[in-house]
Amino acid sequence: MTEPLLTIDDLQVSFASGEGDIQAVRGVSLSLFPHEVLGVVGESGSGKSVTALAVMGLLAKNAQITGSVHLEGHELLGLKERALAEFRGQSIAMIFQDPLTSLNPVYNVGWQIEEALNAHRDLSKEELHAETIRLLEMVGIPHAESRVNDYPHEFSGGMRQRVVIAIAMANNPGVILADEPTTALDVTVQAQVLDALKHVLENSGASLVLITHDLGVIAGLATRVAVMYAGRVVEIGSADDIFYRPAMPYTHGLLGSVPRVDDDGGGRLRQIPGAPPSMVGTKPGCPFAPRCPMRVEICTQVEPELRLVSLRGAAPPEHLAACHRADEAMAMPIGSMFSDSSADFEEPPTP
Amino acid sequence: MSDLTQSTTSESAVVSDGPLLEVKDLVMHYPKRSPGIFKRSVGTIHAVCGVSFNIDAGETLGLVGESGCGKTTTGRAILQLIKATSGSVVFRGRELVGADHAALTKVRREMQVIFQDPFGSLDPRMPVGETIAEPLRVHHLWTKSEGHRRVAEMMKLVGLEPRFANRFPNEFSGGQRQRIGIARALILEPKLLVLDEPVSALDVSIQAGVVNLLEDLQDRLGVAYLFIAHDLSVVRHLSDRVAVMYLGRIVEIGTQIEVYRRPQHPYTQALLSAVPIPDPRKERSRTHIVLQGDLPSPDNPPSGCRFRTRCWKAQEICGIETPELIERGGGHPVACHFPEVTEVV
Numbered sequence: 089m090t091e092p093l094l095t096i097d098d099l100q101v102s103f104a105s106g107e108g109d110i111q112a113v114r115g116v117s118l119s120l121f122p123h124e125v126l127g128v129v130g131e132s133g134s135g136k137s138v139t140a141l142a143v144m145g146l147l148a149k150n151a152q153i154t155g156s157v158h159l160e161g162h163e164l165l166g167l168k169e170r171a172l173a174e175f176r177g178q179s180i181a182m183i184f185q186d187p188l189t190s191l192n193p194v195y196n197v198g199w200q201i202e203e204a205l206n207a208h209r210d211l212s213k214e215e216l217h218a219e220t221i222r223l224l225e226m227v228g229i230p231h232a233e234s235r236v237n238d239y240p241h242e243f244s245g246g247m248r249q250r251v252v253i254a255i256a257m258a259n260n261p262g263v264i265l266a267d268e269p270t271t272a273l274d275v276t277v278q279a280q281v282l283d284a285l286k287h288v289l290e291n292s293g294a295s296l297v298l299i300t301h302d303l304g305v306i307a308g309l310a311t312r313v314a315v316m317y318a319g320r321v322v323e324i325g326s327a328d329d330i331f332y333r334p335a336m337p338y339t340h341g342l343l344g345s346v347p348r349v350d351d352d353g354g355g356r357l358r359q360i361p362g363a364p365p366s367m368v369g370t371k372p373g374c375p376f377a378p379r380c381p382m383r384v385e386i387c388t389q390v391e392p393e394l395r396l397v398s399l400r401g402a403a404p405p406e407h408l409a410a411c412h413r414a415d416e417a418m419a420m421p422i423g424s425m426f427s428d429s430s431a432d433f434e435e436p437p438t439p
Numbered sequence: 440m441s442d443l444t445q446s447t448t449s450e451s452a453v454v455s456d457g458p459l460l461e462v463k464d465l466v467m468h469y470p471k472r473s474p475g476i477f478k479r480s481v482g483t484i485h486a487v488c489g490v491s492f493n494i495d496a497g498e499t500l501g502l503v504g505e506s507g508c509g510k511t512t513t514g515r516a517i518l519q520l521i522k523a524t525s526g527s528v529v530f531r532g533r534e535l536v537g538a539d540h541a542a543l544t545k546v547r548r549e550m551q552v553i554f555q556d557p558f559g560s561l562d563p564r565m566p567v568g569e570t571i572a573e574p575l576r577v578h579h580l581w582t583k584s585e586g587h588r589r590v591a592e593m594m595k596l597v598g599l600e601p602r603f604a605n606r607f608p609n610e611f612s613g614g615q616r617q618r619i620g621i622a623r624a625l626i627l628e629p630k631l632l633v634l635d636e637p638v639s640a641l642d643v644s645i646q647a648g649v650v651n652l653l654e655d656l657q658d659r660l661g662v663a664y665l666f667i668a669h670d671l672s673v674v675r676h677l678s679d680r681v682a683v684m685y686l687g688r689i690v691e692i693g694t695q696i697e698v699y700r701r702p703q704h705p706y707t708q709a710l711l712s713a714v715p716i717p718d719p720r721k722e723r724s725r726t727h728i729v730l731q732g733d734l735p736s737p738d739n740p741p742s743g744c745r746f747r748t749r750c751w752k753a754q755e756i757c758g759i760e761t762p763e764l765i766e767r768g769g770g771h772p773v774a775c776h777f778p779e780v781t782e783v784v
Contacts, residue, residue: 131642230732244733274505274669276730279713283729301643304715307722327719345647347676349714350721350784353695356654357647357676363612428651 092119093295094143094180094263099155101135101142108368112138114319115155117394120263120295127310127327128299129342133364135319136299140265144182145172159263178208181256185268187248191240197224197251198236204258223254226291228284246277250284257288264289267299282309303346307331312405315339318365318375321394325407335397335409335418337380337425344423356428374412381425382413457532458493459663460517460631465490465526467512467687471738484738486512488687489526491764496630499657499664501678501695503671503710507737508684510667514633517665518552519543531630548578551624555636557616561608568594568604571622578627593622596659597652614645618652625656633665638673650677671714675699683707686737686745689764693771703769703778706746712783728783744776752777 101113113135120126130136141147143157145164157164160179164172184190192200201220205211211219217236224232227250240248249269256264269285270278282305289296298309306313306327313330315323315338323336334340344358362379365371373388374380380387394408397418411417417425467487470480487509494500502510516523519535528535530546538546551574554560561570571590575581591601597618608616617637624632634653638646650673657664668674674681675695682692683706691704702708709728716722732749735741741748747757756776764774 131644247733275671275713276505276709278715279727279729283727302715303643303717304722307717307719308715310719331717331719341644343717345644346717347650347672348716348718349672349675349699349711350716350718351672351675352699353676353678357650359648359651360644361648363614363645 090121092121093160094118094120094297095156095158096139096143097156097158099139099142099157100153101138101147102152103148104150104152105368109152110367111370112319112367113142116316116319116321118297118314118321118324120297122262122295123293124311125289125296125298125309127306127313128297128316129301129303129306129313130316131301131364133367134316136316137267139316140182140267140297140299143265144176144180145169146182173207177204177256177261178259179261180263180265181259181261183249183252183256183264183266183269185271187245187252187272188240190252191248193240196237196239197243200251201236201255201258204255208259219258223258224251226257226288227251227254228280228287229254244277245273246280249273249281253281253285253288257292257294260292260294262294263297264294265297265299268301269298270305271300271302278305285309303331303342315342319367320375320410322376322411323409324394324405325409326405329398329405329407332422333398333407333418334422335407335414336376336411337382337413337417338376339409340417340420340422340425341379344426358423358426358428360426374410381427382411382417384412386412457529459496459531460494460665461527461529462493462513462517463491463527463529465513465516465528466524467509467516467521468524482738485687485740486737487516487523488740490684490687490689492682492689492692494631494663494665497657497661497663498679499666499677501674501681502665502667502684503669503674503681504684505669505710505734507686507734509687509737510669510684511635513684514552514635514665514667518550518633519546520552544578548574548627549630550633551627551629551631552633552635553617553620553624553637555640557613557620557640558608560620561616563608566605566607567599567611567619570608570619571604571626574623574627580627589626590622593626596625596656597622598648612645613641614648617641617649621649621652621656625660625662628660629662631663631665633667635667636669637666639668639670646673653677671711683710686735686740688745688774690746690775691771691773692764697771699784700782701770701780702783703767703771703773703780704746704775705750705752708781708783714784716784744774752779 096118099113099116102109102111116139128136142153198220201223202216205216205219221232229250270281310327313327314321317338323339341360360379365375374391377383377387392410392412394410397409397414398407465487469484471482471484472478473481490513504510515521517528523536568590571593572586594601599618638649666677678695681695681698682689685706691707702711709730712728730749735748743758743760744762747753762774762776764772766772767778769778769780
């Protein structure tokens with residue numbers, strides 16, 4: 089098997105708060121292989137963004153981080169700011185949700201791309217200009233030559249996100265982390281930006297970690313998918329494994345709860361009762377147990393580890409799930425596990 | 440008109456045989472202001488330009504489109520939260536545009552609204568039971584004997600425990616807050632509920648519960664919905680009929696099945712083909728129509744068909760003549776000179 093580009097091992101992140109430590113990430117292990125798109129799905133507070141920020145070394149000072157993040161043979165966790173800067177942009181780059189806050193409003197976009205190029209490369213003025221134009225054209229900005237001197241406010245939301253992608257690609261990093269890159273955009277604009285992103289990946293051969301809550305975006309782009317819940321990866325496998333053979337009840341619930349544009353709308357949506365747990369303090373058992381229709385006694389006592397649920401020969405990727413009853417869950421048809429009735433649905437208020 | 444006297448009781452029967460709501464040639468223009476302190480008017484923003492549709496009792500009309508297409512403005516103009524530039528909004532036989540305050544207050548009992556943000560639309564210092572009861576008080580319908588019972592009944596109806604009526608909004612999750620908003624909107628037994636992006640701030644697993652609840656409430660109460668949203672999947676799931684808006688105009692309208700299965704307008708086709716389907720094999724084998732260019736500014740919309748600047752079928756006539764929203768042989772009305780049924784989802 090090929091060596092992973094990026095390996096996250098037992099990453100734990102907690103934040104001190106008045107009510108106790110908030111455990112945002114609780115032992116996440118992930119590997120990113122060359123030429124793959126790893127989709128990370130999960131709802132608000134599942135720890136997917138914090139994981140990405142920890143990898144980039146961008147978390148606030150009150151974050152306590154343990155574990156390891158390996159990139160191209162180097163350990164990133166614990167590195168000083170100056171040492172980290174060598175990797176950022178060069179080997180790994182990040183794309184955020186809101187292009188307006190990731191661009192500097194007082195500099196034109198050409199300047200901002202050149203800044204990224206200058207950080208790691210030694211180019212002449214002419215080379216810088218040519219490279220900037222090439223990057224803008226690569227992400228599909230029309231009339232790039234005449235738009236380099238425009239400011240971010242002169243671009244539409246979709247065009248701004250393309251500029252952000254161009255900046256991320258400036259030094260041809262092997263790994264890109266994209267955190268909800270199209271969530272703020274309208275659906276036709278999202279299609280344009282995803283198109284640009286696909287084009288960029290094909291051209292550069294970079295690998296992508298795509299963090300999103302949109303299962304449709306994941307279905308179109310991801311080769312492997314990790315599902316996160318309550319600060320952990322609860323299921324990981326090929327896109328087909330996750331979408332067609334889910335082995336964790338939470339994944340079943342997610343898939344059953346989304347309406348589809350190609351569905352005539354006769355059926356009912358499946359709903360997951362209750363709400364995600366508070367991340368303060370540790371409770372025994374599986375964090376999904378209070379909402380799980382397959383819960384048995386052991387689920388409230390022992391938190392299940394990620395384990396192999398199926399091995400189709402030796403063919404990677406592995407399909408892992410953190411569930412005591414993973415094999416039974418995998419045998420169930422999607423949509424059969426959760427209720428569609430709004431009558432028996434009563435969430436306890438969160439204290 | 441006898442309609443007015445009849446409708447003062449909330450149990451009033453349907454007052455006319457026509458549709459519940461009739462929107463005709465609705466126009467909403469805003470002055471465009473210059474930046475700085477003088478805010479001179481430097482142009483006109485054409486937010487809504489001649490929108491017409493009907494909603495029948497008990498049905499759901501989905502109003503979809505992207506940011507800036509005028510769908511929210513249309514909703515607000517129907518509710519008379521903003522004053523329309525011109526056009527007519529007839530609700531149960533009564534004209535609302537230009538109606539006086541007293542007449543509107545009566546109408547508002549039968550026409551309620553739910554907004555997107557379940558955090559911003561509840562008073563954080565008011566117990567949720569009070570919030571739900573507030574419309575009764577505003578309309579002088581609160582009685583000591585009946586009031587609390589009605590609130591408890593509404594809370595049960597939307598899936599909340601009545602014993603939590605004394606708690607404050609911050610003690611509830613996003614989905615529960617949206618349920619509180621729904622209970623408040625329904626306590627007056629309205630005939631029409633305008634829902635402006637009611638589930639887009641919620642996580643998917645929570646969203647499913649609210650969507651199911653909205654379906655059940657319509658079945659039980661017979662209330663009509665104007666469902667305004669940008670999420671085409673949710674709109675399809677909830678709507679009987681769908682209207683697609685682009686730059687202040689409806690480009691296509693029809694039953695949910697017609698619009699999604701047999702879209703005729705190029706914009707509808709591009710919009711539907713852009714929605715990703717959570718099914719890897721299907722999603723990867725689809726061809727997406729990727730639109731070129733950006734949305735034109737609503738202060739200077741293109742002449743004729745407003746979509747023509749991004750349309751792959753545009754001809755000379757598209758810039759000269761505005762296509763009317765009429766049946767053109769495809770089974771439902773479409774505003775395009777060159778309509779063509781194309782399956783995209």
